[in-house]
Amino acid sequence: MKHRFFQIEITRRCNLNCLMCPSRLYASSSRKDMDFKVFLNIAEYFNRTELIHLQGWGEPLAHPEILEMIQIAKEHAVTGLTTNGTLLEKLSSALVELQLDYIAISVSGPETHREIRYGSNFRDIVKNIEVLNGVKREKGSDMPRVNLTFLMTKTNIHELLDVVELAGKLDAGLIATHLDYVFDEITDSLKIFDNPKEKIRFERVMNEAERKAEKYGVEFTHPPFDLMERAICDAHPDSAIVFSVEGEVFPCVYLNFPFDKIPRIFKGNKVLIGKPEFGNIVEKSLEDIWNSKYYKTFRERFEKRIEVTRSLRYILGFKPDFSKLKYPEVCRGCYKLYGI
Ligand code: SF4
Secondary structure: OOEOOEEEOOEOOOOOOOOOOHHHHOOHHHOOEOOHHHHHHHHOOHHHEOEEEEOOOOOHHHOOOHHHHHHHHHOOOEEEEEEOOOOHHHHHHHHHHOOOOEEEEEEOOOOOHHHHOOOOOHHHHHHHHHHHHHHHHHHOOOOOEEEEEEEEOOOOHHHHHHHHHHHHHOOOEEEEEEOOOOOOHHHHHHOOOOOOOOHHHHHHHHHHHHHHHHHHOOOEEOOOOOOOOOOOOOOOOOOOEEEOOOOEEEOOHHHOOOOOEEEEEEOOEEEEEEOOOOOEOOOOOHHHHHOOHHHHHHHHHHHHHHHHHOOHHHHOOOOOOOOOOOOOHHHOOOHHHHOO
16 A cells, blocks of 8 residues: 655754753653664655655754665655754755755744744744755755744744745745644643634734735645544544654654653643554564554544544534544544644
């Protein structure tokens, strides 16, 4: 079968210390790069997907073998990555030469970037994107396509409008995202969804951002502000595959953490999820992992829920009733299942 995408955590190391990143909970021993041999193990299966995204809970451009990895991935599939942009300047020429397909660069706003993305500076990131754009112009290349990603929080939402304008100037798309992995009091207090009191304020900003995006010709996407239970989350766990630094296989990044118990806060309640074990690509073939009883049972729960959305009642506009159709236990307390 073809998997929707492979996401590969080529490193769990990062040169920044962002406020909302779970890496601040990691033991220092788990901040490491993927061994190239593990990457080659995964590469044996690259013909089974059309999209390879090189990113996990670390900064992919910090991996010393990032260029070799891109080269190998590009031989098989559309390849891209998400970066904090700090190392972009020195790698720009190589990324254009390798014809990386897309690059998503995380920014906050001019005022808030430094306090949210500790260790980096908004102006430097913008300058680095300009360098990349300059190299693309010089070489007459459209690739990599640039997207800015703006993680919306209570403290930076007002700067979304500046970032729309910036995306227009940089000829970039813009993807606004929620702080969807809520794991402690800080992240719980920063999120802006499921907040009836302030929803009107957030929606006003979003409407204005949409108007500006149209004016500047920016391709702009953003998630909803309200929770609504879905049959399956948009991480596509029934088809996509995530590989951790160690080669462990997961259906999504929200299950890939170097903890025995995954902490979540859902609607103010603390939830602890035992880390699932789907298998490791260094020890087993992808078929064995994908067809294991554990993985099949995980997918069957979603398949049954998807079935409900195909019923006539749903097509006629009735809300699907998921109360008797349990999601996989490891998804308990995950906001992604509610459209966030
Ligand atoms: S609901 Fe959450 S934990 Fe479950 S597969 Fe989707 S993203 Fe992963």
